[in-house]
Amino acid sequence: MSRQNMVFGFSAIQLATMTLCLGAPLISQAQSAEPAGGPALPAVTVSAVRDADSPTGPGNGYVAKRSLAGTKTDTPLVETPQSISVVTREQMDAQAAQTLDAALRYTPGVYSQDNDLRFDQLSARGFDLDSYLDGLKLVKTATWFVTPRIDTSLLDRVEVLHGPASVLYGQAAPGGVVNMVSKRPTEEAFHRIDFQAGNNDRYQVGFDMGGPVDADGKVLYRVTGLGRYAGTQTDHVREERYAIAPSVTIKPGADTTLTILTSLQHDPAGGLFNPVPLAAASGINPNGRISSKSYFGDPQRDHMERTQGTLAYIFEHRFSDALTVRQNVRYLHDDIDYYQTSITGPLAADNRTVPIWSNINREHLTNFAVDNQAQIKFNTGALAHTTLVGIDYQRTLGGVNRGGAVTGSINIYNPNFAALSTAQITTFEDYSLTQVGAYLQDQVKLGNWSLQLGGRKDWTTSNDVQRTGAVTTVARQNDSAFTWRGGLTYQFDSGLAPYVSYAKSFQPTIGSNTGAAPFVPTTGKQYEAGVKFQPKNTDALFTLAVYDLRQQNVLTPDPVFPTRSVQTGEIRSRGIEFEAHANLTENLKAIASINKMVQDITRSNTATRGKRPVAQPGQMASAWLDYTIHGGSLDKLGFAGGVRYVGSSYGTADNLTTVGGRTLFDAAIHYDYDQHWKFALNAANLFNKEYLAYCSNGFLCYWGATRTVLATARYQW
Template sequence: MKVERAGKCSSSGERSLPRLRPIHIALMLGLAGFSAHGQESPAAASGTDAAKELPAVAVRSTAEDPQGPGVGYVAKRSKTGTKTDSSLLTNPQSVSVVTRQQMDDQGVQTVDQALRYSAGVYSQDGTDIRFDQLYGRGFALDSYLDGLHLYQSPRFATPRIDPYFMERMEVLHGPASVLYGQGSPGGLVNYVSKLPTEEPYHEVMMQVGNHDDYQLGFDMSGPVDKDGTVLYRLTGLARTAETQVSEIKDQRLAIAPSVTIRPNRDTTFTLQGSFQRDPNGGLFNPVPAGVTLFSNPNGQLGPDKYFGDPNRDGMHRTQYWFGYQFDQAINDKISVSQNLRYLHIDQHYYQTSVTSPLAADDKTVSMWGNVDNEHYTQFEVDTHAQARLATGPVQHTVLFGLDYQRSMLGDTEGNSVLGKVNLYDPNFSALPTQQANTRLDYSLSTVGVYAQDEARWRNWVLTFGVRQDWTGGNQQTTLLSSGSTSIYHSNNHAFTWRAGLAYEFDNGIAPYVSYSKSFQPVLGATYSGAPFAPTTGKQVEAGVRYQPKGFDGFFSLAVFDLTQDNVSVTDPSHPTFAVQTGQIRSRGVELEGHANVTENVKLIAAYTYLNQEVTNSTMINLGKRPQIAPRNTASLWADYTFHSGPLRNFGLGSGVRYMSSSAGDAANTFEVPGRVLVDLGAHYDIQNWRLALNVNNLFNREYISYCTTASVCYWGATRTVLGTARYQW
């Protein structure tokens, strides 16, 4: 059973169990003596029997489930960094955890919002909600759900998971190929699903916000039978909203059922599924720097303007997936797990957008047309065995795994320059409708085998892992008018590894150092016809973590040196082709702290310094900073909840976010200014209700989030106000 496994001591002994305070003991005694309806339980009525049951309740209350919601703002255990139930204190790489309570207190409605207060992570933070655009340590972050990859298609059909369906989010910083296969050197974010619970739980949630934001949700869970061998959970959501740009809609209808079957204490089988329909899933809205960042004799155009055809543009997405999580304990030392998922997306997308800088009249731009009818499928299965054993005084947690991943896309598409418009007096109806003219068929398969050993000797923890991957990719592009076809094939293999060493002092301080590698396949070929090799990443990371004894908290400091090789750059001899001689280096420092300081006070603080540079290139970006990434980011969030006095059950939270300037284009000819944003939250608990109000960007700061060229900049999110009423029983 999951709860019983979570209750076992780790190899570090008692350190895995937090200190019990008087309030915890009192709460456990109260729960043991009274049922959920406030009536005296049979155990309490029988006296002696109640005393016998108290120790079991205490163990369940103090053990942290690495896939659970966390405690307040703090999580100390995770599976994302090692695929085992391990302490974050001795993890070989940095892992940032966003708990369920943090998401609720901050009124999170998107993944971008949930990660705003995490070290090293930044996003568009604006109105482009077509997919989650997350970056870490200077590179795009991959998205995972319950440890399986949510691949982004070569076009636009990208899986999206609403935060309401998540128990927590975890960011693994830096290369992660040794456990997960192909991926970005920046790392990944793993969304942990809400799973069936042993105790009955019911919630209905209603939200209303500015920009005509209306949302309803429900979350029901508990045992099906009296023995708890079958558990269920059913979570649903319906949302209709506009954004600060009224032409961009955000609409969603989603439901996620799951059932856990536990025929005995050693077997857990959870069936999961989800259906999601986004009638309006957001739009792309780039804007030239010439009408936003730079002065213009005609005036600047604000963050509420849509620079596309509102009558024809739209994105409609239907997404569904199903799979399972299976865990079998062979004995008290060996267990086997398997996760499997099939996912499919049907997406229809039409978009017009700005594609050039301003013309000489400071008004006119060229408009790009794009149409996609995508059918995208993913299948993944990951099987691994875990063994706990000893070689003399050394305790080992050994992991062996095999995984298979396949993604396939069929897309009827078309794109071209449609014409020119005057942004100050646009006539989009004069533009022709973009027609589909190309068929794209794409597939990518990967098979990987991996092994890992977490070895503990006294206070030392050595983590070492290796992996071998074999990948095969195909891309066929067919012109519908002529039937001519171009085909790319790639077959690659990659060996990656990771090593980390940590020392855990008795006072809760743990310094560590690690080395990790990654790879990522690239479809395409050079002028000579040679297929592109995968890009590769390598990282050295060192730091220290602190888990205080006097209060519930977790603090980390990490320094890293990360390099990506085999980056595609222009072939000097054949400018319409590419060669893989590019290199990008990221160096930086990340600090992060989460603390439940007292019963009343919870804190989150983060700071990141990132020095990123293109260290090898044939283009004008050599020696320059890549776009998007700010050099400095900092954030602080605090929540104070009264538990006595006239303001009892009232809480007030506030946060400040700082982002420094970023490079606006590859040549670094201009910068996007930095900004400081303030968020506010308030909540009040009364009986079974929680009433909350959240305001993001309190002072309605207007800012450009980032630019990739002078033609393509993005407005950041203006002030949003969200009221929430949540009823739980």
């Protein structure tokens, strides 16, 4: 860690410690001396309850009504003038979501690469989604493979902020932010053990325990963990994971809370990816169609091992009803050891032979992030203000020893990997990234009107040093950007809340143009209008949104020097999204979503102008119903079912190759035997439909997830 990082980290921890000391009373009420002239008053204990409907809680059934993702303040979703989706803990359990991709399958406009076990690859509204954990970014490198991945069993909820979010989060893709919220200590004691088994030799055991440590409930704990050993739908590819996440909350006084979150995860087998030839997978190859189980990599050499650890705290102190300060801090370290062989290039003339690319990557990444906030509430006449002032900082240091080359070729119908040569490490790379951001947000209420205005200034610095043989290349880049957003909502007494908003984002672009000038960041801007409906007598939330989202300063070939790039490109996405989450009755819960997106390249120096970007479906829809019987001989027996439709996408930049759409069905049955035992059986892609999830070009495609069956037995006390 650099001296700068160490100093900043020490200052952040020192600030939290000083604030904690200032916020804690020297003598608590329970211990105070008897006042002169009379007996001591009875002790009063005040504690903040983190209930299911809190902005960091697991949600109430399938419905969450508050979130921190959109404003970083405890704001009802219906008051936030931007589309936000929340997947609750109960929804993840009901659908047996084992990955972040699976957890977001029923979220409108969110598309995943569906069957990549190595890391999450998510997009929304046609652009990448950036991943956050507890409001702090999970940094991933732009080029290589060291990427943190959080197991869903460690989470209470998942939030998606659709569209540009740089005003609160700094550099980010225009698609938006997915924020994962960690499980945290609870005030009520509970203990739970899960036993799971599924097809493809999948076995898993997990536990989740928590509650108060002391009689006064000033110290709370929680510890969550799992062990998993599983095969996959692809021959020779397996998944193995061991994780534990202890946490503790300390409440020295009614106005001060400190939550310490830790985690350690080891993936001896982190999964592999498996590109397949388009012609052979689609069945147009005269030699026959390949199976979705076939792995076109070397099972003897290929592996991916990940070790990941985090240490974080979330601190909050309320000085008064008007002033609250918060500080979120996290240290993360990630190591991977990765070797992968995979096909590269089209099939040869015999429609059997394909070249093989081999890469070796040994990588490490260290990230320190801190977000300092002050929330101030005040009135100016009839206007009620909630103002948020913040400064955040992150420092990332990483390195990779890597190499890659074409190491031979195979016959895809009778592969022989023994003839391949082994990739060797040829390049040593070290990189660093520093970002500092200052932001200001004001939420103003006047009667039924809610106005949000925010602005932010960011400064980023990156350094990259690569050594290949005797050649060393150094790239340094400094960027700065100002982003802002504004939104207006009106809440009718009926629960209807129409809104309009505008938001911007920025994302640094690595490299330089023909004149050796560094590329400026790409920018995103979005106009959104919609309506949210939270009925008074129904536990439900409905959202309808229309948007126009554009990414500018996109790289496109230089018309004079085609091997170089200029930043005159633009991509536009326009669409409409609908989402519903409802606990309709004690027996029936429902989720539904539908979206239609038109995305095209509006500016380019190539023939791609007017074309759609690859691997982005234009429409998706989904619905899920869960019915549980209450009373009678079948008391607490439940049935659930879902349907997911994903439309077609293009597999080549010229839009001449189309990947067909698909309709998939999910089902579940669950039964609460008594107060302690719960049993469930889930099936995703119930009818085992084989399909291509997407193609990245005219010859490389990827299979989607085939049928997954998972049986769960849960014991809790």
